[in-house]
Amino acid sequence: MxxxxxxxxxxxxxxxxxxxxxxxxxxxxxxxxxxxxxxxxxxxxxxxxxxxxxxxxxxxxxxxxxxxxxxxxxxxxxxxxxxxxxxxxxxxxxxxxxxxxxxxxxxxxxxxxxxxxxxxxxxxxxxxxxxxxxxxxxxxxxxxxxxxxxxxxxxxxxxxxxxxxxxxxxxxxxIDKNDFPNLKENKIDILGVGSLSKIKNYPLFIQIIREVVKEKPELKVEIIGEGKAYFKIKRMIKTHNLQNTITLTGKLSRIKVLEKMSESKILVHTSTYESFGFIFAEALYAGMHIISFDVGARKSIEEWYICSTLEMFKITCLNIINKIENKKTRIVLNxxxxxxxxxxxxxxxxx
Missing domain, CATH: 3.40.50.2000 (Glycogen Phosphorylase B;)
Incomplete structure (x- = not known):
């Protein structure tokens, strides 16, 4: 050219x-x-x-x-x-x-x-x-x-x-590797990232956390994003008595999001549709595990778990949380x- x-x-x-x-x-x-x-x-x-x-x-x-x-x-x-x-x-x-x-x-x-x-x-x-x-x-x-x-x-x-x-x-x-901070010790067990909209399916996310916290009462969860479903999600968190478990951060700059990801263990992504899912590529390079439906650019790799039911999401979360890991691994999706x-x-x- x-x-x-x-x-x-x-x-x-x-x-x-x-x-x-x-x-x-x-x-x-x-x-x-x-x-x-x-x-x-x-x-x-x-x-x-x-x-x-x-x-x-x-x-x-x-x-x-x-x-x-x-x-x-x-x-x-x-x-x-x-x-x-x-x-x-x-x-x-x-x-x-x-x-x-x-x-x-x-x-x-x-x-x-x-x-x-x-x-x-x-x-x-x-x-x-x-x-x-x-x-x-x-x-x-x-x-x-x-x-x-x-x-x-x-x-x-x-x-x-x-x-x-x-x-x-x-x-x-x-992704651009230069955008990412150094990997850090995990402070967050489960992270949700994305607009608070119907397609992101956060009611299921809340239900998953409700089940996991029964066995892991010290669970630390954050949801990053804003949108029309904010107050609905906030009410669900209160209804299920998860105020001490789930933190709603609102919208953050991309740099802040990547910092959060660098200190998080699992990305639970309950969206029912993704064309690619840029968040997947970011999470893998940030050393996270992914649990999602079969959407977007999903790949058959050890760090990415495909689930189809609430029970599968719950069991997979618990298995990863209970797993002893010595080191985080960066993975380049593309x-x-x-x-x-x-x-x-x-x-x-x-x-």
Whole structure:
């Protein structure tokens, strides 16, 4: 690839508001930082449709970010689409676009696909989450599209194929080892991390802790995250008399989350769906054991336990807690070079 002349334009619903914003789509941030480091001459522009809530163009680690300030407003949707199209035309005139790369199958992929078709450009669409589910009407425009679709794991790939009969290439995310603190002695037995939403299934998490604490009354548990289910979860904790067992930390910076993980033994992840589960990669490198459903980028390794019932979750938690371990082990789920090479090859290919 001749990086001196390549101009990659990324379309995304949201992006980090600044270089200090560590919590907005961390997987994308890690990918782009690594891509820039590997290919410093590559020209990248990001058009962010909804977030951050500003119209001021800014620089993020050498990348120009153009926010459209949609604020997730349905009223502004068509206006934002027209604005995005104008920005794309302007960018293409000033510095011809080599590849359009849309994140999520949604409004970004819809506009990206149309613009790419009209201007004979390559278009890559990275599905990121529940956008592969049946109810997503934006998937239909990709059925006759020439766009290249990327999914993040075998589970993610299979769900898109079953629901929409669309093939995709699997390109997984990866972590940046430099983000992680040193491993520490465990102060937390069980950690839950993720938005406090229905899909993360925290009622099951509380039920698991309720059962485990019967045999381990000194159990130390923390839940990191915020969301609409916060008060429901808080009430459940009180109902089951777990106030001295479970601590709700609220939202923490990514650095703080990784610090918590470095001193935790088990990640109990009760989510019923994950496309990849960036938290899995983080937990393994932080020396943790994982207990989860068969979701996301699950792998058959000793440190990752797949469960399907409350009883299985409980027994597995107790087995790990009772296990005597001399040393924590860091595990790399996916290597950065693989992902960077796969995307670089796509940027340079004719599909």
């Amino acid at each position: 001749n990086f001196d002349t390549k101009h990659i334009v990324i379309l995304t619903p949201g992006f980090a508001a600044s270089e200090e914003d560590s919590t907005t789509i961390p997987a994308m941030q890690v990918y782009l930082k690594t891509l820039i480091k590997a290919t410093p001459k590559l020209n990248i522009t990001i058009i962010s449709f909804q977030f951050p809530f500003t119209t001021q163009t800014y620089n993020w680690n050498g990348i120009t970010v153009i926010p459209l300030n949609g604020k997730n407003s349905k009223i502004k949707k068509l206006f934002i689409w027209h604005k995005a199209n104008r920005v794309l035309k302007k960018l293409n005139l000033e510095n011809p676009i080599s590849v359009l790369h849309s994140f999520w199958i949604g409004e970004c992929s819809f506009l990206g696909d149309k613009f790419a078709e009209n201007n004979k450009l390559k278009h890559i669409v990275t599905a990121m989450g529940q956008d592969v589910c049946k109810k997503n009407r934006y998937v239909f425009h990709l059925r006759k599209s020439k766009s290249k679709i990327i999914t993040l794991s075998q589970n993610h790939h299979d769900i898109l194929l079953v629901n929409h009969h669309l093939e995709s290439e699997i390109i997984p995310w990866f 290597c950065p070079e693989n992902t960077i090479n796969l995307y670089s090859n796509l940027y340079d290919s004719n599909f």
